[in-house]
Amino acid sequence: MKITIAIDGYSSTGKSTVAKQLADWLEYIYVDTGAMYRAVTLFAMRKGLISDGFFDKEQLIKKLDAITITFVKNPSTGKAEVCLNGENVESLIRTLEVSSFVSPVATVSEVRAKLVEQQQRMGEEKGIVMDGRDIGTVVFPNAELKIFMTASAEERAKRRYNELLERGDSITYASVLSNVIERDTIDTTRKDSPLVKAADAIEIDNTETNIEDQFHTILQLAKDRI
Ligand code: C5P
Numbered sequence: 001m002k003i004t005i006a007i008d009g010y011s012s013t014g015k016s017t018v019a020k021q022l023a024d025w026l027e028y029i030y031v032d033t034g035a036m037y038r039a040v041t042l043f044a045m046r047k048g049l050i051s052d053g054f055f056d057k058e059q060l061i062k063k064l065d066a067i068t069i070t071f072v073k074n075p076s077t078g079k080a081e082v083c084l085n086g087e088n089v090e091s092l093i094r095t096l097e098v099s100s101f102v103s104p105v106a107t108v109s110e111v112r113a114k115l116v117e118q119q120q121r122m123g124e125e126k127g128i129v130m131d132g133r134d135i136g137t138v139v140f141p142n143a144e145l146k147i148f149m150t151a152s153a154e155e156r157a158k159r160r161y162n163e164l165l166e167r168g169d170s171i172t173y174a175s176v177l178s179n180v181i182e183r184d185t186i187d188t189t190r191k192d193s194p195l196v197k198a199a200d201a202i203e204i205d206n207t208e209t210n211i212e213d214q215f216h217t218i219l220q221l222a223k224d225r226i
Pocket of ligand 1: 034035037104183187
């Protein structure tokens with residue numbers, strides 16, 4: 001039997017790493033929903049609808065029909081990369097700038113409704129691992145396995161900082177830490193679909209766990225449900 005696996009949690013808890021490992025192992029589809037919110041944010045930035053201290057929500061809502069999000073498989077890494085209106089924007093959506101505008105964009109109910117509808121369509125046949133903030137609560141409330149991932153803000157910022165350094169971005173640890181904390185605050189306090197642990201989700205704190213152990217723990221939980 002194919003099941004649906006929902007992985008939610010705070011930013012930079014390694015959700016996408018474990019989600020991808022699971023999907024590869026189970027031969028399931030993997031969907032990174034954060035990438036979809038980031039692509040919408042990039043669209044808003046390019047249209048001049050969001051910048052420091054400014055966000056024209058109404059114009060973004062009016063332009064939502066002009067946004068198409070798709071995924072394309074990178075043949076060398078096997079990873080699904082996100083496209084905005086046909087353009088592969090995978091690398092462009094990972095900057096600290098996009099990270100700093102994405103949470104306000106994700107508070108807009110019309111944006112959420114559009115993306116949630118697409119996510120539910122992608123999961124209609126099950127056999128899917130999806131990570132995000134509202135997967136177990138809103139997108140797939142009946143998912144057979146729900147994981148809620150946490151880790152300390154400092155550990156998460158350290159991981160994200162190292163990732164950005166590896167890409168060659170010039171940033172400081174302090175700016176990454178403050179972005180992580182700010183996104184947590186917006187994501188957990190927004191009105192529509194706030195980040196919250198579903199009652200039937202299993203919480204995993206990976207501040208001190210290594211990635212391999214965590215993968216085997218979650219894989220076993222999945223196998224128990226298949
Ligand atoms: O997962 P990632 O950190 O890339 O997500 C970026 C942002 O997108 C989150 O901080 C959150 O504001 C938003 N998001 C969301 N719902 C999801 C996935 C992401 O609101 N399902």
